[in-house]
Amino acid sequence: MNNQDTANDNPDTVENSSNESESETGLSGSRRWDKLRQISIPLLGLFLALTIIFGIIFVYWRNPDIFEELEAYGYLGAFLISIILNGTIILPVSNVAVIMSLGATLPSPLLVGLAGGFGATIGELTGYLAGRSGRGLLKRNRVYVRLEKWVEKWGWLAVFTMSIIPFVFDIVGIIAGALRMPLWRFFLACWAGRTISYIIMAYLADFGLEVMPWFN
DSSP states (O other), X not given: OOHHHXXXXXXXXXXXXXXXXXXXXXXXHHHHHHHHHHHHHHHHHHHHHHHHHHHHHHHHHHOTTHHHHHHTTTHHHHHHHHHHHHHOSOSSOOHHHHXXXXXXXXXXXXXXXXXXXXXXXXXXXXXHHHHHTOGGGSOOOHHHHHHHHHHHHHTHHHHHHHHHSTTSHHHHHHHHHHTTOOHHHHHHHHHHHHHHHHHHHHHHHHTTOOOOGGGO
């Protein structure tokens, strides 16, 4: 009996070959699932972000007076308005103007800033989710490239710093998502910066500073 016959007659050899084949099949299936997950999760994030953005636009289109109505809800209104206005940059209403208006009329500018800052952070997640789906969402102009380098170098500290400054943060959120910054780190940095910014705005209005024309 030759070696080939011996190998064929050995049940351990047959069993080992079968186990190796099953292992390779399972590994291949796992790789396919990982690849599918890598593709589907960013697309799901983009779909969610676009759904929120277009939903906000549709609500505003149906009721342009929605922000005046929400201001009547006080601190809850500051929270909801901040979610809406930070969820999209298309609407012709400034969140800074709303926060300053509420800071001047409500008893506690601190609570206005806290409520607005938390709402703004939730709204900014649309940019993060959109960026998480891929880097080709924005034209990579000089401003984008510079901000991207800052976020790459400084990470959450860059997100925190620029979230304090009005008007530039929407791009930063997209960049943070594209660079795969952990969601919790982005959220906390954005929340801290936005809250500081809104508290300052609310107190400035409470002290009698008028809303500047370009915020209207």
